[in-house]
Amino acid sequence: MKHLRSTLLVTLSVATVLSTSGCTRAFRNVLGMQAPAGGTPQLETFKPKHAGFQVNMPGPRDEVATDDIMKRKYLYKHESGTYELIFGLAHGTLMTPEQSKTGLDEITASIVKSIDGKVSTTKPIEYYGSSDRATTRIGNEVEGTIGNDQSVFRLRTYLIGTTSGKTSYALVVTGKPAFVKSNEADRFISSLTLLD
Numbered sequence: 001m002k003h004l005r006s007t008l009l010v011t012l013s014v015a016t017v018l019s020t021s022g023c024t025r026a027f028r029n030v031l032g033m034q035a036p037a038g039g040t041p042q043l044e045t046f047k048p049k050h051a052g053f054q055v056n057m058p059g060p061r062d063e064v065a066t067d068d069i070m071k072r073k074y075l076y077k078h079e080s081g082t083y084e085l086i087f088g089l090a091h092g093t094l095m096t097p098e099q100s101k102t103g104l105d106e107i108t109a110s111i112v113k114s115i116d117g118k119v120s121t122t123k124p125i126e127y128y129g130s131s132d133r134a135t136t137r138i139g140n141e142v143e144g145t146i147g148n149d150q151s152v153f154r155l156r157t158y159l160i161g162t163t164s165g166k167t168s169y170a171l172v173v174t175g176k177p178a179f180v181k182s183n184e185a186d187r188f189i190s191s192l193t194l195l196d
Contacts, residue, residue: 036077041184047195048072048087055171056191057083058184071168081151081175083188086111090159090166100136100166104159107168108140115174117153119144127158127192135162141189152180156189 041058057076064073071088090103112119125139139158146153153174159166169192173185 036079038079040182041076041078041083043184043187043191046074046085048074048085051087053087053169053192053194055085055193056187057085058188061085078175078179080179081173083185084170084172084174086168086170086172088168090161090168095136095166097136100138100159103166104138104140104157104168107159107170108142108155108157111155111157111170111172112142112144112153115153115172116147117144117155118146118149125156125158127160127194136160136166146174151175152177154180154185154189156192158192160194 037058043056043058045054046057046059046061047054051072057074059076061074061076064075066073068088071086074085076083090107095103119142121143123141125141127137127139137158137160139156142155144153145151151174153172155170155172158169160169161167171189171192173180173189179185
């Protein structure tokens with residue numbers, strides 16, 4: 001009993017020190033002590049390291065582990081929803097246009113499934129930014145509901161590249177309808193810029 005009580009006291013002491021100290025925001029997130037942001041999201045230019053592109057995304061962002069070592073994911077949490085950026089090398093290189101479209105649709109479907117989404121609209125889009133090297137520039141714009149229909153999502157996915165390699169990009173906003181349909185969300189999901 002003494003051992004259990006002393007263990008409990010040590011645990012509480014460590015938690016108190018961590019919650020009041022200057023420990024990093026990421027570590028506080030791991031401990032569940034970081035509150036989501038409030039107010040209007042403030043967009044800023046975000047260039048993930050060694051990625052060759054930029055987006056307008058609010059901060060602070062957290063890099064989130066994925067189950068695919070070829071993918072990276074960044075998340076911004078807000079009291080009304082989230083902004084997510086997911087990107088990485090696409091599987092398969094020498095794809096026909098039909099195979100590229102199928103690959104893009106599979107990427108889109110897996111993201112919708114991961115957020116428990118139900119699609120209401122889908123339309124094909126294309127990346128029009130500068131990239132002289134890209135021979136494939138296809139995309140999807142998807143909107144829908146999440147779970148019990150109280151939350152909604154907007155998603156843009158792109159597959160951009162050449163016959164020697166393609167990268168997938170996904171920009172997702174989830175949450176309350178007003179949050180997802182805001183000007184800030186519009187600017188975020190349309191902000192992908194490749195840097196040549």
